[in-house]
Amino acid sequence: MTPFVLRKAKPLAFAGAAVLALYTGSCASTAASRAAAAPRPPDAVTRAIESAAADFALGREAALSGDFQCAQFYFGRAVDRVRPEGGGPVASAEIATFSSELYEGIVRYEALAAPSDETATGEDHVSPELQKIETPVEASQEAISEAASAVASDSTGVTYDIPIVVNDGVLKILATFQHDLHDIIGRGLARSGRYVPMIHRVFEQEGIPKDLAQVALIESSFIPHAHSRATAHGIWQFMPRTGRQYGLTSNAVVDERSDPEKATRAAAKHLAYLHDLFHDWYLALAAYNAGEGRVLRAMEKTGLNDFWQLAASGILKPQTQNYVPAVIAATLISKNPDHYGFQIDYEQPLDYETLLIERPVRLSSLSAGSVTLEDLQKLNPELRTEITPRQPEGYQLKVPTGFREAVQIAYADAPTAQPPAFRRHVARRGETLASVARRYRIPLADLAAANSLSQKARLRKGQVVVILKPAEVLVASKHRRKGSVAKAARGGKRSAPPVSVAARSYRVRGGDTLYRIALKNGVTVERLMNANRLRSGGAIKPGDRLRIPSSNSR
Numbered sequence: 320m321t322p323f324v325l326r327k328a329k330p331l332a333f334a335g336a337a338v339l340a341l342y343t344g345s346c347a348s349t350a351a352s353r354a355a356a357a358p359r360p361p362d363a364v365t366r367a368i369e370s371a372a373a374d375f376a377l378g379r380e381a382a383l384s385g386d387f388q389c390a391q392f393y394f395g396r397a398v399d400r401v402r403p404e405g406g407g408p409v410a411s412a413e414i415a416t417f418s419s420e421l422y423e424g425i426v427r428y429e430a431l432a433a434p435s436d437e438t439a440t441g442e443d444h445v446s447p448e449l450q451k452i453e454t455p456v457e458a459s460q461e462a463i464s465e466a467a468s469a470v471a472s473d474s475t476g477v478t479y480d481i482p483i484v485v486n487d488g489v490l491k492i493l494a495t496f497q498h499d500l501h502d503i504i505g506r507g508l509a510r511s512g513r514y515v516p517m518i519h520r521v522f523e524q525e526g527i528p529k530d531l532a533q534v535a536l537i538e539s540s541f542i543p544h545a546h547s548r549a550t551a552h553g554i555w556q557f558m559p560r561t562g563r564q565y566g567l568t569s570n571a572v573v574d575e576r577s578d579p580e581k582a583t584r585a586a587a588k589h590l591a592y593l594h595d596l597f598h599d600w601y602l603a604l605a606a607y608n609a610g611e612g613r614v615l616r617a618m619e620k621t622g623l624n625d626f627w628q629l630a631a632s633g634i635l636k637p638q639t640q641n642y643v644p645a646v647i648a649a650t651l652i653s654k655n656p657d658h659y660g661f662q663i664d665y666e667q668p669l670d671y672e673t674l675l676i677e678r679p680v681r682l683s684s685l686s687a688g689s690v691t692l693e694d695l696q697k698l699n700p701e702l703r704t705e706i707t708p709r710q711p712e713g714y715q716l717k718v719p720t721g722f723r724e725a726v727q728i729a730y731a732d733a734p735t736a737q738p739p740a741f742r743r744h745v746a747r748r749g750e751t752l753a754s755v756a757r758r759y760r761i762p763l764a765d766l767a768a769a770n771s772l773s774q775k776a777r778l779r780k781g782q783v784v785v786i787l788k789p790a791e792v793l794v795a796s797k798h799r800r801k802g803s804v805a806k807a808a809r810g811g812k813r814s815a816p817p818v819s820v821a822a823r824s825y826r827v828r829g830g831d832t833l834y835r836i837a838l839k840n841g842v843t844v845e846r847l848m849n850a851n852r853l854r855s856g857g858a859i860k861p862g863d864r865l866r867i868p869s870s871n872s873r
Contacts, residue, residue, distance in 0.1 A: 367400050367414065368400075368401065368417050371398070371400035371401045371417070371421060372417075374394070374396045374397035374400065375393065375397045377393040378390045378391075378393030378425070379424070379428050381393060383616075397425075398418075398421065401421065426596065457491075458490075458491045458494040459494075463487075465497070466490045466493040466494040466497060467490050469497075469658060470485050470493070472658075473651070473655055473659075475658070477654045477655065480528035480530050481530045481531060481646075481650065482600060483647060483650065483651070484627070485647070485651075486644075488627075488630065488640070488641070489644040489648055491644070492645050492647075492648045493651065493652075493659075496645075496649070501660070503540065504649070505662075508652070508653060508661060509666055510540065510541035510542065510666055511532070511533075511535070511536060511541045511666075512663075512665025512666040512667065512668060513541070513666040513668060514532075514535065514554065514583075514668075514669065515532050516669075517668070517669055518535065518583050522583075522587050524587075525584070525588065527590055527591050527594070531590060533649035534646055535555060536649045536653075538554065538555055539553065539556055541554055542554065543577050543578075544700060544832075547773075550772050550773055550776070552569075552574060553574075553576035553577045553579075553582045554582060555583065557576045557582060557585065561589065562575070562576045562582075567581060567585050571704075571741045571770075572702075572703055572704055572738070573702060573703060573708050574701055576701075577700040577701045578699075579669065590607065593606045593607060593611060597611075597614070599626065601626035601627075602614060604626075604642060605626055605629070605635065605642060605643060608638065608639050609638075609639040609642075613639075617634045620634060626643055630643075669698075670720045671717040671718060671719060672717070672720050672722075673716065673717055673723075674718050674723055674727055674730065675714070676707045676713060676730065677713045677714075678709070679706050679708065679735060679738050680706070680730060680735060681705050681706055681733070682699075682702070682707065684729065684734065685726050685730055685733060687722065687729040688722065690719055690725065690726060692705075695716070695718065698717040698718065698719070699717050703768070707736075709738050742786045743784070744783070745781060745782070745784075746779065746780060746782040751775075751777050752767055752772055752773075752774060752776045752777075752778065752784070753774070755784055755786075761786065766784070766786070769787045823867050824864050824867070825864065826862070827860065827861055827865060828861055832859075833847055833848065842867065842868055847868070849868075850868045851865050
């Protein structure tokens with residue numbers, strides 16, 4: 320048995336008798352025949368270790384072949400071989416050392432059972448703005464030489480708490496960031512000012528390197544509502560299942576993957592778990608991108624345990640090959656942006672107080688003084704409707720610092736709101752999100768937003784889809800989509816339809832959605848879309864200008 324050095328892995332609890340009762344048949348008979356053929360070792364300690372190692376090897380074999388029931392059976396019996404009778408302390412130092420390695424090995428191979436499309440951030444995903452690095456990256460020799468010179472002359476004296484390797488792969492990505500993706504990286508770094516102080520605080524509390532904050536730049540460009548085609552969401556791009564594993568609620572009313580602080584806490588725990596699994600930050604980052612199962616299988620297939628060797632072997636997809644270099648390049652730039660050609664005007668850090676909301680109210684009812692509905696929505700991006708959720712423990716609403724008392728007074732006077740009405744649809748075989756939207760006669764974009772799914776998603780039989788009343792849905796942010804309002808408009812370059820002379824113009828800002836813009840301007844989403852000839856789900860992005868019809872126009 321090959322030992323794994325995973326110092327923080329927690330021992331797995333197995334009930335030996337229960338495991339034997341649950342898993343019988345070919346697994347047990349094969350183990351019995353092999354055990355009968357094995358020679359008897361000379362003493363009890365050696366006998367226990369060799370028997371457990373043999374069962375572990377069978378479990379490993381089963382896990383690699385995809386038979387996880389057999390794998391669990393063998394792993395459970397391996398643990399029982401070295402478990403002290405009566406659950407007392409381990410008397411033998413040799414068995415104690417072996418048991419630690421055994422537990423760690425089991426954790427690693429059980430990770431193979433995780434569904435590949437539900438681990439980490441989802442296959443084939445980085446920030447929609449950085450999709451260029453999903454494929455093999457090309458950069459001119461001049462740009463690469465410029466990047467190399469910048470690294471060599473970077474004499475800021477800063478220190479790093481993650482390994483920094485600068486090789487050809489890193490220089491290619493760095494050159495791409497400095498040139499082709501310069502403006503995108505600049506905007507992401509500007510947004511990072513809002514979140515990085517909080518991320519550093521949480522990462523320090525969780526005991527992981529602060530420099531991993533730049534993972535969020537690669538994942539989402541620090542956009543809280545970033546949403547991938549693989550249904551990953553938030554600045555850390557959690558898949559629904561992984562988010563739930565780390566305590567992030569995702570339903571029709573709230574999606575905590577969009578809550579920067581809660582999602583950051585979850586990301587810290589997930590990164591710590593991956594580091595415990597691989598004991599290497601580069602492999603952990605590769606697993607954050609591709610899923611631990613994929614990286615483990617690549618290691619098993621090649622016999623390699625070094626990220627750079629795995630990347631050179633071609634067994635990892637180009638996106639994952641580029642992912643670690645991208646995090647390194649982003650970290651280099653973030654430490655000394657001016658030196659690498661970025662003049663950044665950072666956004667102000669998150670600054671808020673919390674107020675316990677014990678009954679559902681509309682956010683618009685809590686606007687007080689200079690605290691606007693937009694302020695509350697920006698501080699609480701996890702809310703999917705304008706109504707605060709009804710929770711047994713109440714809802715902690717974030718409010719701008721210094722305005723807690725004013726919002727509390729508004730809350731006392733605010734009428735209790737009716738929670739959003741919704742129903743659940745259980746998917747049948749062959750159904751898609753589009754077919755469900757047609758069945759209930761609701762916009763596909765709204766249905767996708769309410770369920771954190773791609774509009775093209777196919778549904779598994781038995782999958783539950785939440786159907787919200789259209790009036791209650793906050794349309795998901797479309798940061799992931801390319802193009803502009805003009806491209807989304809019907810007829811391409813055709814002029815906008817006539818509107819009332821009282822119509823005015825609105826410049827789209829980061830975090831805006833059609834629903835929020837309509838709400839702020841007292842019009843319906845339908846009229847806003849008609850005024851701008853937008854199709855259902857039409858993309859808007861910061862900088863676009865929308866026509867706002869007058870409140871009395873028809």
